[in-house]
Amino acid sequence: MPNFRSLPAPLQNLTEALSRLPGVGKRTAERLTLALLEWPEEQLCSLGENLIQLRQRIHPCRQCGNYSEDELCGICTSPQRQNNIICVVETAAQIRVIENSGSYHGLYHVLGGRLSPLNGKGPEDLRLPELRTRLQTGSVSELILATSPDVDGEATAHFLTQEFASLPLTISRIASGIPAGADLSYADAATLSMALSGRRKIN
Ligand SMILES: [Zn+2]
Structure with missing residues:
Protein backbone atom coordinates (compact mmCIF):
# COMPACT_ATOMS: atom_id res chain seq x y z
CA MET A 1 0.00 0.00 0.00
CA ILE A 58 -25.11 7.69 -17.01
CA HIS A 59 -26.60 4.22 -17.37
CA PRO A 60 -25.92 1.26 -19.65
CA CYS A 61 -27.88 1.42 -22.93
CA ARG A 62 -30.72 -1.11 -22.72
CA GLN A 63 -29.76 -2.63 -26.06
CA CYS A 64 -25.98 -2.58 -26.33
CA GLY A 65 -24.68 -1.69 -22.86
CA ASN A 66 -22.86 1.46 -24.03
CA TYR A 67 -22.81 4.55 -21.78
CA SER A 68 -26.04 6.45 -22.18
CA GLU A 69 -28.12 9.21 -20.65
CA ASP A 70 -31.25 7.75 -22.22
CA GLU A 71 -32.70 4.26 -22.45
CA LEU A 72 -30.96 3.74 -25.80
CA CYS A 73 -27.53 5.21 -26.60
CA GLY A 74 -26.61 7.57 -29.43
CA ILE A 75 -25.12 4.73 -31.50
CA CYS A 76 -28.18 2.45 -31.25
CA THR A 77 -30.50 5.30 -32.23
CA SER A 78 -28.34 6.76 -35.01
CA PRO A 79 -29.82 6.31 -38.52
CA GLN A 80 -26.28 6.57 -39.87
CA ARG A 81 -25.06 3.29 -38.36
CA GLN A 82 -25.09 -0.05 -40.23
CA ASN A 83 -27.52 -2.00 -38.10
CA ASN A 84 -26.72 -5.39 -39.63
CA ILE A 85 -23.24 -5.58 -38.02
CA ILE A 86 -22.60 -5.98 -34.31
CA CYS A 87 -19.13 -5.66 -32.79
CA VAL A 88 -18.79 -7.47 -29.45
CA VAL A 89 -16.55 -5.75 -26.90
CA GLU A 90 -15.81 -6.49 -23.26
CA THR A 91 -16.44 -3.03 -21.83
CA ALA A 92 -18.17 0.20 -22.83
CA ALA A 93 -14.77 1.92 -22.58
CA GLN A 94 -13.63 -0.20 -25.54
CA ILE A 95 -16.43 1.28 -27.66
CA ARG A 96 -14.75 4.66 -27.20
CA VAL A 97 -11.44 3.24 -28.46
CA ILE A 98 -13.06 1.80 -31.60
CA GLU A 99 -15.14 4.95 -32.19
CA ASN A 100 -12.01 7.08 -31.95
CA SER A 101 -10.46 4.98 -34.71
CA GLY A 102 -13.31 6.13 -36.99
CA SER A 103 -13.10 2.84 -38.88
CA TYR A 104 -16.32 1.17 -37.79
CA HIS A 105 -19.91 2.19 -38.48
CA GLY A 106 -21.94 -0.72 -37.19
CA LEU A 107 -23.50 -1.35 -33.78
CA TYR A 108 -21.93 -2.73 -30.60
CA HIS A 109 -22.65 -5.18 -27.83
CA VAL A 110 -20.94 -4.85 -24.46
CA LEU A 111 -20.40 -8.23 -22.79
CA GLY A 112 -19.61 -6.73 -19.38
CA GLY A 113 -16.30 -8.62 -19.13
CA ARG A 114 -14.91 -11.85 -20.50
CA LEU A 115 -14.84 -15.47 -19.51
CA SER A 116 -12.21 -15.93 -16.84
CA PRO A 117 -12.46 -19.20 -14.93
CA LEU A 118 -9.56 -18.21 -12.67
CA ASN A 119 -11.45 -15.10 -11.57
CA GLY A 120 -14.74 -16.98 -11.25
CA LYS A 121 -16.28 -15.29 -14.30
CA GLY A 122 -18.53 -17.62 -16.30
CA PRO A 123 -21.01 -17.22 -19.18
CA GLU A 124 -23.79 -16.32 -16.73
CA ASP A 125 -21.86 -13.17 -15.78
CA LEU A 126 -21.89 -11.82 -19.35
CA ARG A 127 -24.68 -10.04 -21.24
CA LEU A 128 -25.28 -13.10 -23.42
CA PRO A 129 -29.10 -13.41 -23.32
CA GLU A 130 -29.30 -9.80 -24.55
CA LEU A 131 -26.92 -10.60 -27.41
CA ARG A 132 -28.84 -13.74 -28.35
CA THR A 133 -32.09 -11.77 -28.46
CA ARG A 134 -30.53 -9.21 -30.79
CA LEU A 135 -29.09 -11.87 -33.09
CA GLN A 136 -32.33 -13.83 -33.23
CA THR A 137 -34.23 -10.97 -34.80
CA GLY A 138 -32.50 -12.04 -38.04
CA SER A 139 -31.49 -8.51 -39.03
CA VAL A 140 -27.83 -9.04 -38.12
CA SER A 141 -25.58 -10.52 -40.82
CA GLU A 142 -22.17 -10.18 -39.17
CA LEU A 143 -20.88 -10.50 -35.63
CA ILE A 144 -17.36 -9.14 -35.06
CA LEU A 145 -15.62 -10.46 -31.95
CA ALA A 146 -13.36 -7.72 -30.60
CA THR A 147 -12.52 -9.27 -27.25
CA SER A 148 -8.89 -8.70 -26.21
CA PRO A 149 -6.25 -10.94 -27.83
CA ASP A 150 -5.14 -12.55 -24.57
CA VAL A 151 -5.96 -16.01 -23.22
CA ASP A 152 -9.31 -15.07 -21.65
CA GLY A 153 -10.30 -12.88 -24.60
CA GLU A 154 -9.54 -15.67 -27.09
CA ALA A 155 -11.44 -18.18 -24.96
CA THR A 156 -14.41 -15.81 -24.86
CA ALA A 157 -14.31 -15.39 -28.66
CA HIS A 158 -14.17 -19.17 -29.08
CA PHE A 159 -17.12 -19.61 -26.72
CA LEU A 160 -19.20 -17.01 -28.58
CA THR A 161 -18.39 -18.63 -31.93
CA GLN A 162 -19.73 -21.97 -30.71
CA GLU A 163 -22.67 -20.39 -28.94
CA PHE A 164 -23.95 -18.66 -32.09
CA ALA A 165 -22.67 -21.14 -34.72
CA SER A 166 -26.19 -22.26 -35.62
CA LEU A 167 -27.40 -18.76 -36.48
CA PRO A 168 -27.31 -17.63 -40.13
CA LEU A 169 -24.59 -15.00 -39.75
CA THR A 170 -20.89 -14.48 -40.38
CA ILE A 171 -18.73 -14.46 -37.26
CA SER A 172 -15.36 -12.74 -37.56
CA ARG A 173 -12.48 -12.01 -35.24
CA ILE A 174 -10.40 -8.83 -35.18
CA ALA A 175 -7.04 -9.51 -36.78
CA SER A 176 -3.35 -8.91 -36.33
CA GLY A 177 -2.21 -5.45 -35.34
CA ILE A 178 -3.36 -5.85 -31.77
CA PRO A 179 -0.36 -7.38 -29.99
CA ALA A 180 -1.12 -10.73 -28.36
CA GLY A 181 -1.81 -10.28 -24.68
CA ALA A 182 -2.66 -6.59 -25.06
CA ASP A 183 -5.61 -4.90 -23.44
CA LEU A 184 -7.84 -3.53 -26.19
CA SER A 185 -8.59 -0.46 -24.08
CA TYR A 186 -5.07 0.83 -24.67
CA ALA A 187 -4.81 0.10 -28.40
CA ASP A 188 -4.21 3.18 -30.53
CA ALA A 189 -6.66 4.19 -33.25
CA ALA A 190 -4.46 3.23 -36.23
CA THR A 191 -3.74 -0.23 -34.82
CA LEU A 192 -7.38 -0.82 -34.06
CA SER A 193 -8.44 0.37 -37.47
CA MET A 194 -6.08 -2.20 -39.04
CA ALA A 195 -7.33 -4.92 -36.74
CA LEU A 196 -10.93 -4.26 -37.73
CA SER A 197 -10.36 -4.05 -41.47
CA GLY A 198 -8.20 -7.20 -41.39
CA ARG A 199 -10.73 -9.22 -39.39
CA ARG A 200 -11.06 -12.84 -40.43
CA LYS A 201 -14.15 -14.96 -40.82
CA ILE A 202 -14.17 -17.77 -38.27
CA ASN A 203 -17.61 -19.16 -38.82
ZN1 LIG B 1 -26.79 1.27 -27.39
Whole structure:
Protein backbone atom coordinates (compact mmCIF):
# COMPACT_ATOMS: atom_id res chain seq x y z
CA MET A 1 0.00 0.00 0.00
CA PRO A 2 1.37 3.44 -0.91
CA ASN A 3 1.88 5.79 1.99
CA PHE A 4 -0.14 9.01 1.77
CA ARG A 5 0.41 10.03 5.38
CA SER A 6 2.53 13.12 4.85
CA LEU A 7 -0.52 15.19 3.75
CA PRO A 8 -3.51 16.45 5.79
CA ALA A 9 -6.38 13.93 5.76
CA PRO A 10 -8.58 15.53 3.03
CA LEU A 11 -5.57 15.71 0.71
CA GLN A 12 -4.53 12.17 1.61
CA ASN A 13 -8.02 10.90 0.83
CA LEU A 14 -8.20 12.59 -2.56
CA THR A 15 -4.67 11.47 -3.45
CA GLU A 16 -5.54 7.91 -2.51
CA ALA A 17 -8.73 8.05 -4.63
CA LEU A 18 -6.95 9.53 -7.68
CA SER A 19 -4.16 6.96 -7.44
CA ARG A 20 -6.76 4.27 -8.18
CA LEU A 21 -7.25 5.65 -11.69
CA PRO A 22 -5.52 3.74 -14.50
CA GLY A 23 -2.05 5.04 -15.24
CA VAL A 24 -1.96 7.32 -12.19
CA GLY A 25 0.73 6.49 -9.67
CA LYS A 26 1.05 7.91 -6.18
CA ARG A 27 3.30 10.80 -7.20
CA THR A 28 1.02 11.86 -10.06
CA ALA A 29 -2.03 11.56 -7.79
CA GLU A 30 -0.34 13.82 -5.26
CA ARG A 31 0.52 16.37 -7.99
CA LEU A 32 -3.09 16.32 -9.23
CA THR A 33 -4.44 16.81 -5.71
CA LEU A 34 -2.19 19.79 -5.10
CA ALA A 35 -3.11 21.25 -8.50
CA LEU A 36 -6.81 20.92 -7.62
CA LEU A 37 -6.14 22.73 -4.37
CA GLU A 38 -5.25 25.78 -6.46
CA TRP A 39 -8.54 25.72 -8.39
CA PRO A 40 -11.21 28.37 -7.65
CA GLU A 41 -14.05 27.01 -5.52
CA GLU A 42 -16.55 27.35 -8.36
CA GLN A 43 -14.54 25.06 -10.63
CA LEU A 44 -14.07 22.51 -7.87
CA CYS A 45 -17.82 22.45 -7.21
CA SER A 46 -18.46 21.96 -10.89
CA LEU A 47 -15.99 19.04 -10.96
CA GLY A 48 -17.71 17.54 -7.91
CA GLU A 49 -21.09 17.90 -9.60
CA ASN A 50 -19.76 16.16 -12.73
CA LEU A 51 -18.53 13.28 -10.59
CA ILE A 52 -21.92 12.91 -8.90
CA GLN A 53 -23.66 12.93 -12.27
CA LEU A 54 -21.58 9.97 -13.48
CA ARG A 55 -23.76 7.76 -11.31
CA GLN A 56 -26.98 9.75 -11.50
CA ARG A 57 -27.20 10.32 -15.24
CA ILE A 58 -25.11 7.69 -17.01
CA HIS A 59 -26.60 4.22 -17.37
CA PRO A 60 -25.92 1.26 -19.65
CA CYS A 61 -27.88 1.42 -22.93
CA ARG A 62 -30.72 -1.11 -22.72
CA GLN A 63 -29.76 -2.63 -26.06
CA CYS A 64 -25.98 -2.58 -26.33
CA GLY A 65 -24.68 -1.69 -22.86
CA ASN A 66 -22.86 1.46 -24.03
CA TYR A 67 -22.81 4.55 -21.78
CA SER A 68 -26.04 6.45 -22.18
CA GLU A 69 -28.12 9.21 -20.65
CA ASP A 70 -31.25 7.75 -22.22
CA GLU A 71 -32.70 4.26 -22.45
CA LEU A 72 -30.96 3.74 -25.80
CA CYS A 73 -27.53 5.21 -26.60
CA GLY A 74 -26.61 7.57 -29.43
CA ILE A 75 -25.12 4.73 -31.50
CA CYS A 76 -28.18 2.45 -31.25
CA THR A 77 -30.50 5.30 -32.23
CA SER A 78 -28.34 6.76 -35.01
CA PRO A 79 -29.82 6.31 -38.52
CA GLN A 80 -26.28 6.57 -39.87
CA ARG A 81 -25.06 3.29 -38.36
CA GLN A 82 -25.09 -0.05 -40.23
CA ASN A 83 -27.52 -2.00 -38.10
CA ASN A 84 -26.72 -5.39 -39.63
CA ILE A 85 -23.24 -5.58 -38.02
CA ILE A 86 -22.60 -5.98 -34.31
CA CYS A 87 -19.13 -5.66 -32.79
CA VAL A 88 -18.79 -7.47 -29.45
CA VAL A 89 -16.55 -5.75 -26.90
CA GLU A 90 -15.81 -6.49 -23.26
CA THR A 91 -16.44 -3.03 -21.83
CA ALA A 92 -18.17 0.20 -22.83
CA ALA A 93 -14.77 1.92 -22.58
CA GLN A 94 -13.63 -0.20 -25.54
CA ILE A 95 -16.43 1.28 -27.66
CA ARG A 96 -14.75 4.66 -27.20
CA VAL A 97 -11.44 3.24 -28.46
CA ILE A 98 -13.06 1.80 -31.60
CA GLU A 99 -15.14 4.95 -32.19
CA ASN A 100 -12.01 7.08 -31.95
CA SER A 101 -10.46 4.98 -34.71
CA GLY A 102 -13.31 6.13 -36.99
CA SER A 103 -13.10 2.84 -38.88
CA TYR A 104 -16.32 1.17 -37.79
CA HIS A 105 -19.91 2.19 -38.48
CA GLY A 106 -21.94 -0.72 -37.19
CA LEU A 107 -23.50 -1.35 -33.78
CA TYR A 108 -21.93 -2.73 -30.60
CA HIS A 109 -22.65 -5.18 -27.83
CA VAL A 110 -20.94 -4.85 -24.46
CA LEU A 111 -20.40 -8.23 -22.79
CA GLY A 112 -19.61 -6.73 -19.38
CA GLY A 113 -16.30 -8.62 -19.13
CA ARG A 114 -14.91 -11.85 -20.50
CA LEU A 115 -14.84 -15.47 -19.51
CA SER A 116 -12.21 -15.93 -16.84
CA PRO A 117 -12.46 -19.20 -14.93
CA LEU A 118 -9.56 -18.21 -12.67
CA ASN A 119 -11.45 -15.10 -11.57
CA GLY A 120 -14.74 -16.98 -11.25
CA LYS A 121 -16.28 -15.29 -14.30
CA GLY A 122 -18.53 -17.62 -16.30
CA PRO A 123 -21.01 -17.22 -19.18
CA GLU A 124 -23.79 -16.32 -16.73
CA ASP A 125 -21.86 -13.17 -15.78
CA LEU A 126 -21.89 -11.82 -19.35
CA ARG A 127 -24.68 -10.04 -21.24
CA LEU A 128 -25.28 -13.10 -23.42
CA PRO A 129 -29.10 -13.41 -23.32
CA GLU A 130 -29.30 -9.80 -24.55
CA LEU A 131 -26.92 -10.60 -27.41
CA ARG A 132 -28.84 -13.74 -28.35
CA THR A 133 -32.09 -11.77 -28.46
CA ARG A 134 -30.53 -9.21 -30.79
CA LEU A 135 -29.09 -11.87 -33.09
CA GLN A 136 -32.33 -13.83 -33.23
CA THR A 137 -34.23 -10.97 -34.80
CA GLY A 138 -32.50 -12.04 -38.04
CA SER A 139 -31.49 -8.51 -39.03
CA VAL A 140 -27.83 -9.04 -38.12
CA SER A 141 -25.58 -10.52 -40.82
CA GLU A 142 -22.17 -10.18 -39.17
CA LEU A 143 -20.88 -10.50 -35.63
CA ILE A 144 -17.36 -9.14 -35.06
CA LEU A 145 -15.62 -10.46 -31.95
CA ALA A 146 -13.36 -7.72 -30.60
CA THR A 147 -12.52 -9.27 -27.25
CA SER A 148 -8.89 -8.70 -26.21
CA PRO A 149 -6.25 -10.94 -27.83
CA ASP A 150 -5.14 -12.55 -24.57
CA VAL A 151 -5.96 -16.01 -23.22
CA ASP A 152 -9.31 -15.07 -21.65
CA GLY A 153 -10.30 -12.88 -24.60
CA GLU A 154 -9.54 -15.67 -27.09
CA ALA A 155 -11.44 -18.18 -24.96
CA THR A 156 -14.41 -15.81 -24.86
CA ALA A 157 -14.31 -15.39 -28.66
CA HIS A 158 -14.17 -19.17 -29.08
CA PHE A 159 -17.12 -19.61 -26.72
CA LEU A 160 -19.20 -17.01 -28.58
CA THR A 161 -18.39 -18.63 -31.93
CA GLN A 162 -19.73 -21.97 -30.71
CA GLU A 163 -22.67 -20.39 -28.94
CA PHE A 164 -23.95 -18.66 -32.09
CA ALA A 165 -22.67 -21.14 -34.72
CA SER A 166 -26.19 -22.26 -35.62
CA LEU A 167 -27.40 -18.76 -36.48
CA PRO A 168 -27.31 -17.63 -40.13
CA LEU A 169 -24.59 -15.00 -39.75
CA THR A 170 -20.89 -14.48 -40.38
CA ILE A 171 -18.73 -14.46 -37.26
CA SER A 172 -15.36 -12.74 -37.56
CA ARG A 173 -12.48 -12.01 -35.24
CA ILE A 174 -10.40 -8.83 -35.18
CA ALA A 175 -7.04 -9.51 -36.78
CA SER A 176 -3.35 -8.91 -36.33
CA GLY A 177 -2.21 -5.45 -35.34
CA ILE A 178 -3.36 -5.85 -31.77
CA PRO A 179 -0.36 -7.38 -29.99
CA ALA A 180 -1.12 -10.73 -28.36
CA GLY A 181 -1.81 -10.28 -24.68
CA ALA A 182 -2.66 -6.59 -25.06
CA ASP A 183 -5.61 -4.90 -23.44
CA LEU A 184 -7.84 -3.53 -26.19
CA SER A 185 -8.59 -0.46 -24.08
CA TYR A 186 -5.07 0.83 -24.67
CA ALA A 187 -4.81 0.10 -28.40
CA ASP A 188 -4.21 3.18 -30.53
CA ALA A 189 -6.66 4.19 -33.25
CA ALA A 190 -4.46 3.23 -36.23
CA THR A 191 -3.74 -0.23 -34.82
CA LEU A 192 -7.38 -0.82 -34.06
CA SER A 193 -8.44 0.37 -37.47
CA MET A 194 -6.08 -2.20 -39.04
CA ALA A 195 -7.33 -4.92 -36.74
CA LEU A 196 -10.93 -4.26 -37.73
CA SER A 197 -10.36 -4.05 -41.47
CA GLY A 198 -8.20 -7.20 -41.39
CA ARG A 199 -10.73 -9.22 -39.39
CA ARG A 200 -11.06 -12.84 -40.43
CA LYS A 201 -14.15 -14.96 -40.82
CA ILE A 202 -14.17 -17.77 -38.27
CA ASN A 203 -17.61 -19.16 -38.82
ZN1 LIG B 1 -26.79 1.27 -27.39
